[in-house]
Amino acid sequence: xxxxxxxxxxxxxxxxxxxxxxxxxxxxxxxxxxxxxxxxxxxxxxxxxxxxxxxxxxxxxxxxxxxxxxxxxxxxxxxxxxxxxxxxxxxxxxxxxxxxxxxxxxxxxxxxxxxxxxxxxxxxxxxxxxxxxxxxxxxxxxxxxxxxxxxxxxxxxxxxxxxxxxxxxxxxxxxxxxxxxxxxxxxxxxxxxxxxxxxxxxxxxxxxxxxxxxxx
Amino acid sequence: xxxxxxxxxxxxxxxxxxxxxxxxxxxxxxxxxxxxxxxxxxxxxxxxxxxxxxxxxxxxxxxxxxxxxxxxxxxxxxxxxxxxxxxxxxxx
Numbered sequence: 001x002x003x004x005x006x007x008x009x010x011x012x013x014x015x016x017x018x019x020x021x022x023x024x025x026x027x028x029x030x031x032x033x034x035x036x037x038x039x040x041x042x043x044x045x046x047x048x049x050x051x052x053x054x055x056x057x058x059x060x061x062x063x064x065x066x067x068x069x070x071x072x073x074x075x076x077x078x079x080x081x082x083x084x085x086x087x088x089x090x091x092x093x094x095x096x097x098x099x100x101x102x103x104x105x106x107x108x109x110x111x112x113x114x115x116x117x118x119x120x121x122x123x124x125x126x127x128x129x130x131x132x133x134x135x136x137x138x139x140x141x142x143x144x145x146x147x148x149x150x151x152x153x154x155x156x157x158x159x160x161x162x163x164x165x166x167x168x169x170x171x172x173x174x175x176x177x178x179x180x181x182x183x184x185x186x187x188x189x190x191x192x193x194x195x196x197x198x199x200x201x202x203x204x205x206x207x208x209x210x211x212x213x214x215x216x
Numbered sequence: 217x218x219x220x221x222x223x224x225x226x227x228x229x230x231x232x233x234x235x236x237x238x239x240x241x242x243x244x245x246x247x248x249x250x251x252x253x254x255x256x257x258x259x260x261x262x263x264x265x266x267x268x269x270x271x272x273x274x275x276x277x278x279x280x281x282x283x284x285x286x287x288x289x290x291x292x293x294x295x296x297x298x299x300x301x302x303x304x305x306x307x308x
Contacts, residue, residue: 041302048295056287063284087223093251093275104274106251110223119221134221141222144281148252152277154298159272161302 006182008189016186020179027171034164037099041157048154051147058140065133072127081121081130087111101160103153106145219254235259236266243276251275256283257290 006012070078088111095102119134220226227242229235242250257280260267267278280291300306 038302045295045299052291052295056282056291059282060286063282067284082221085221085223087221089223091251095274102274104251104277137219138222141219144254144279145252148254148277148279151279151294152274154295155271156274158298158302165304 006186008186008193010190013183013186013190016179016182020176020183023171023175023179027168027176030164030168030171033099034161034168037101037157037161037164040098041154041161044150044154044157048147048150051143051150055140055143055147058136058143062133062136062140065129065136069127069129069133072129077126078130081126098153098157099160101156103156104149106149108145224254225250229259232262235263239263239266239278243270251277253278254281255279256281257288258283258285260290261288 006016073081089108090111091106091108094105094107096105097103119131121130227238229238239253239255242253253276255267255278260280267280270276270278280294282288282291296306
């Protein structure tokens, strides 16, 4: 106990009481924040889980198609076909505030809006499987983007929850008991002083009376 | 490979050291050029510490995706780790 540090005076007692009140208020607020964060976090985790499964399945399918395409075409041809992309993606990041956590929001703009423009090659020299693979990839890419957003949000929220929980626990199990202990210590000490003074006064009174009147 | 056609920038790597260098280069050299980095799980193997560094920063988001060999479950593991971190136990 840190009781030895506080000086048992009325001023310190008032200070400690004020601090205890603030700590209690802070603890309540933090706890509410933690609960709300947790609620949001669970929603996001669920979404993340779904998206991850979707993306993983989509990508596996896309890679399978690409493997077929690369089996049909020669590696050089494949590389040549994909060497210069016609499409370019620009990603914009905005931040959204969830319970004072800044989470990214991605919006992406493509240079070519025509979905058929993703094929950067002529169709004469390439196989249809490659088109298929690219089509699948383009489709899964939207989910991938959402996955990135959700996953990052989840990580940031996880960090914030951990931090908040630690603070709540510190307040609950360290700060508040310590302050309560201090207050108790000071009020007991003050009472003790009061009693001591009272007893001393009685004693002095007795002594004075004795001296004046030989009173016993 | 195929992602290049979609307009993403692709950085092929073969060794772990190379991956590390590329990752550092992408994240350090120009602060905000890449907000999302998709990384194949096979490439990310053994670089967890490096990736964890970026977990608490708003950018970049490093997202693990399964490679052509199929999923290794690292993405799911990251999800579980985040839940464990927040909740204190794995509740999924």
